[in-house]
Amino acid sequence: MTSHFFCQLSRCRLIFLPILFVLFFSISSTPVCHAELIDRVVAVVNTSVITMSEVDEEGKVYFGKITAAASSENLAEMLTKARENILNGLIDKFLIRQKAKEMHISVSDAEIQQTIEKVMLKNNFTPEQFASKLEEQGINEKIYHDNLRSQLLQKKLISYAIHSKIAITDEMILDYYDTHYTKHLQEDEFYLLQIGFIWGQDPEVRKSTPALYLDKKAAEKRAKRVHTLATQGQDFRELAKKFSELPSAEDGGDIGIFQKKDLADDMKKAVLPLGQGEISEIIETPAGFQFFKLLSGKQTAIVTRAPLESVKDEIRNKLYQDKLKVEFAVWITQIRQKAYIQKM
Secondary structure, eight states, X not given: OHHHHHHHHHGGGOTTSOGGGGGXXXXXXXXXXXXXXXXXXXXEETTEEEEHHHHHHHHHHHHHHHHHHSOHHHHHHHHHHHHHHHHHHXXXXXXXXXXHHHTTOOOOXXXXXXXXXXXXXXXXXXXXXHHHHHHHTTOOHHHHHHHHHHHHHHHHHHHHHTGGGOOOOHHHHHHHHHHHSEEXXXXXXXXXXXXXXXXXXSHHHHTOHHHHHHHHHHHHHHHHHHHHHHHTTOOHHHHHHHHOOSGGGGGTTEEEEEEGGGSXXXXXXXXXXXXXXXXXXXXXXXXXXXXXXXXXXXXXXXXXXXXXXXXXHHHHHHHHHHHHHXXXXXXXXXXXXXXXXXXX
């Protein structure tokens, strides 16, 4: 658990990771009380100072999560390390602001408001709901705006100082596609997509035979409706993401490659008669109803999760973001090395 928290908190050092979206993570807002401490300077960053109260305010949500979950014997150690990570993140934030000022780059209040409006629109929040969500998560509005300003400053700095150093070629995209979007099948291996619907999960329903029967019939009805959509030609992966009640839904129903000997008996009956690209009949399992799409099987083949052109932009963006993180880490390290930083 300790390593989990510090893995998460260490990312605070890279302001690159969107601080503003911490609002929408499910985290505790329990504050850490330091009312008895006298505010003091904890770091000097060139001509600026960082105080203990700034560290406490910046990290109170994270500190609250640790306080709520950590055992009493290692709480003090975890909070000390967490505070160090928060301080390092604040140092980076101050360096970014100073560099932006040096380069005459700024972020207006109007830009901050426009970004907040985009966040509200994306999450379908009214201004009142947005303010309520901030309060609910224990996030100070001033700190939120402050972090947002730093993020936007960073974005502008990156565009000026780093963007020109990043080039994503078609060859890089193709290499990534071959590695992550294609699978090599041997004879009698079956690459399957799955959609399923479950019943009998509610303990109260299981107490009543009539209720259990109705729950089962409802699951079967859902399965038949989506099966019809799939056999009519709608995208199987999108149907899985939207309707499937199985864990594989997140991956578009992709359950990977199975050897013939590893197929369960009910899967064999459904899958073995299929040709490439065909969809099976609905099968009943002890807990639900399922059907499958055979992407490839019965012979050596190379199958793809999606056509290259349909994911090319997605891959380009993924590669760009990965390289951007690396370049930003190098850039902020170089700025740190040239700065005067003294921790107290």
